[in-house]
Amino acid sequence: MSDVLLQCSGVVKTFGGFTALDQVSVDVKKGERFGLIGPNGSGKTTLINCISGALKNDGGTITFDGTDMAGMAPHQRTRLGICRSFQIPRPFTSMTVLENLAIPFEYVALRGHRHASPDAEAKAVREGAMAILTEMGMADKASAPSSGLTQIELRKLELARAMAAKPKLLISDEAMAGLSNSEVDEILDILFRLNEQHGITIVMIEHIMRAVMRFSQRVVCLDAGKKIAEATPDLIVKDPNVERAYLGE
Amino acid sequence: MKISVFWIGVAVALVVALLTPHVVTNEFYLRTAYTVLQFVVLATAWNILGGYGGYVNFGSAGFFAIGAYSAVFIYKLFPLFQVPDYMIFVMLPLGGVVAAVIGLGTGYLTLRLRGVYFSIATLALAVVLQTLVTNWHFVGGARGASILPPQTVPIFSTWGEFLFVLMAILAIASLAVARYIERSWIGRGLAAIRDNEEAAECMGVPTLKLKLIGCTVSGFLFGVAGAPLPYYVNYIEPVSAFNLVYAVNALAMPMIGGATTWIGPLLGAVVLGTAQEVARVTISSEMNLLIVGVLLVFFVIAAPDGFVGLARKYLGNRKSR
Numbered sequence: 424m425s426d427v428l429l430q431c432s433g434v435v436k437t438f439g440g441f442t443a444l445d446q447v448s449v450d451v452k453k454g455e456r457f458g459l460i461g462p463n464g465s466g467k468t469t470l471i472n473c474i475s476g477a478l479k480n481d482g483g484t485i486t487f488d489g490t491d492m493a494g495m496a497p498h499q500r501t502r503l504g505i506c507r508s509f510q511i512p513r514p515f516t517s518m519t520v521l522e523n524l525a526i527p528f529e530y531v532a533l534r535g536h537r538h539a540s541p542d543a544e545a546k547a548v549r550e551g552a553m554a555i556l557t558e559m560g561m562a563d564k565a566s567a568p569s570s571g572l573t574q575i576e577l578r579k580l581e582l583a584r585a586m587a588a589k590p591k592l593l594i595s596d597e598a599m600a601g602l603s604n605s606e607v608d609e610i611l612d613i614l615f616r617l618n619e620q621h622g623i624t625i626v627m628i629e630h631i632m633r634a635v636m637r638f639s640q641r642v643v644c645l646d647a648g649k650k651i652a653e654a655t656p657d658l659i660v661k662d663p664n665v666e667r668a669y670l671g672e
Numbered sequence: 673m674k675i676s677v678f679w680i681g682v683a684v685a686l687v688v689a690l691l692t693p694h695v696v697t698n699e700f701y702l703r704t705a706y707t708v709l710q711f712v713v714l715a716t717a718w719n720i721l722g723g724y725g726g727y728v729n730f731g732s733a734g735f736f737a738i739g740a741y742s743a744v745f746i747y748k749l750f751p752l753f754q755v756p757d758y759m760i761f762v763m764l765p766l767g768g769v770v771a772a773v774i775g776l777g778t779g780y781l782t783l784r785l786r787g788v789y790f791s792i793a794t795l796a797l798a799v800v801l802q803t804l805v806t807n808w809h810f811v812g813g814a815r816g817a818s819i820l821p822p823q824t825v826p827i828f829s830t831w832g833e834f835l836f837v838l839m840a841i842l843a844i845a846s847l848a849v850a851r852y853i854e855r856s857w858i859g860r861g862l863a864a865i866r867d868n869e870e871a872a873e874c875m876g877v878p879t880l881k882l883k884l885i886g887c888t889v890s891g892f893l894f895g896v897a898g899a900p901l902p903y904y905v906n907y908i909e910p911v912s913a914f915n916l917v918y919a920v921n922a923l924a925m926p927m928i929g930g931a932t933t934w935i936g937p938l939l940g941a942v943v944l945g946t947a948q949e950v951a952r953v954t955i956s957s958e959m960n961l962l963i964v965g966v967l968l969v970f971f972v973i974a975a976p977d978g979f980v981g982l983a984r985k986y987l988g989n990r991k992s993r
Contacts, residue, residue: 477870496880514871
């Protein structure tokens with residue numbers, strides 16, 4: 424089991440009388456590209472919120488890298504190595520692009536590092552953040568205010584900021600919704616590179632089937648809070664349960 | 673370079689504060705300056721949580737009055753006219769610590785609330801504290817307490833001079849604290865919380881811890897600002913100590929000055945505080961809140977980033993870091 428990075432077993436989440444997640448068990452392996460699909464309201468984002476700690480699961484256990492994460496606050500989970508991007512971009516609007524990245528850099532990646540002086544620390548943050556921005560092709564936007572970015576730039580900033588936390592597991596929550604085909608390819612390239620060159624495990628939640636199918640090695644489909652299928656991309660599209668979830672009887 | 677400029681400014685301000693009582697012989701001006709400096713501390717205290725972290729505190733008057741009533745409590749421990757003059761140096765930290773503890777407690781209870789709900793809770797806290805003090809006879813209850821400062825004054829020749837210098841030092845110290853916080857990891861984390869709390873938490877910022885630090889430091893500064901009040905006014909009762917004027921000014925001054933930097937509350941407090949004091953003597957004592965109200969409305973509409981925002985816009989340096 425040592426190759427399992429994230430293990431959700433029997434995760435339950437209820438909102439009042441509504442069961443948003445019903446005994447969901449999912450394993451994500453180290454280095455894997457993992458897809459999570461399902462119709463609207465099927466519990467994808469709820470599951471991500473339980474994993475990232477924004478919500479507390481009412482039942483089941485979530486283990487990351489051998490650590491049971493019950494009762495852990497989101498920022499502690501980020502320090503363990505889970506980082507997410509948001510479905511609707513949530514930049515720190517009063518800051519520049521570079522300063523946005525400096526937050527996770529300072530609070531996670533460089534946490535506990537002792538620097539000779541505040542200037543040396545600021546320099547380390549700046550250089551680290553610039554390296555990530557360069558890789559994302561956003562180096563020229565480093566000192567731009569984050570409030571003036573275009574949609575694709577905001578999506579990239581979400582990913583870049585998550586990367587600045589040096590995660591082991593990156594959760595990309597609909598990072599491509601509303602983008603054009605060529606922009607989708609651009610984000611896909613970035614995610615492929617993060618996975619292949621940096622060895623980051625990636626969980627992708629996406630409605631754009633073309634992207635999930637191309638990207639994922641394994642796909643899980645949720646429907647009404649239950650896991651209804653788990654297979655490789657080419658098999659999952661033929662799964663009768665998945666067809667029923669998306670198209671009805 | 674910037675650092676040394678600030679500390680030179682601090683040194684100059686300290687020297688000016690110490691020399692002023694020798695130059696200005698009319699104590700009226702010292703008392704007026706005390707009021708303005710007190711607002712500098714209040715505005716700075718409010719800004720640490722409200723400006724940096726985006727958590728609007730309507731209960732400032734409560735924390736301020738806690739500082740004042742901590743001093744009254746110590747005063748009442750002694751027989752009349754028997755308070756040693758150095759007791760002011762006990763009242764000050766006690767006022768700060770009690771207000772800081774209440775700040776921390778309030779933080780634990782209310783910081784899970786967001787936005788306007790937090791503000792309502794702080795307003796309620798002030799009302800609860802006022803009710804407690806009104807019914808606490810040892811510190812005077814609703815009748816209030818007469819406070820006669822000791823006959824001897826530490827260091828200076830009159831209490832007016834002493835209190836002025838004391839408040840000037842408190843104002844300078846609180847500005848230094850605010851500036852330190854602003855430029856440290858705490859300030860950067862609070863700014864992330866202000867911009868988007870969920871994102872901040874997911875980016876590894878311990879949001880609850882930072883907000884509690886903000887609440888505690890803010891409460892402490894409110895408390896020390898309130899502690900000298902009994903000696904300044906000589907008669908204190910709950911309605912005036914918990915007056916809305918303090919809460920409104922503590923909030924309006926940073927907003928008008930510019931809430932994201934330590935200079936903003938200073939500018940706002942000096943301009944607004946002076947305007948109110950001038951209006952109080954020249955026009956009427958009821959004019960001061962009207963001035964605050966009108967200016968606040970104007971700034972919220974025309975210059976939401978305050979004086980600092982206006983200066984950046986017209987001087988062209990968007991970032992003065």
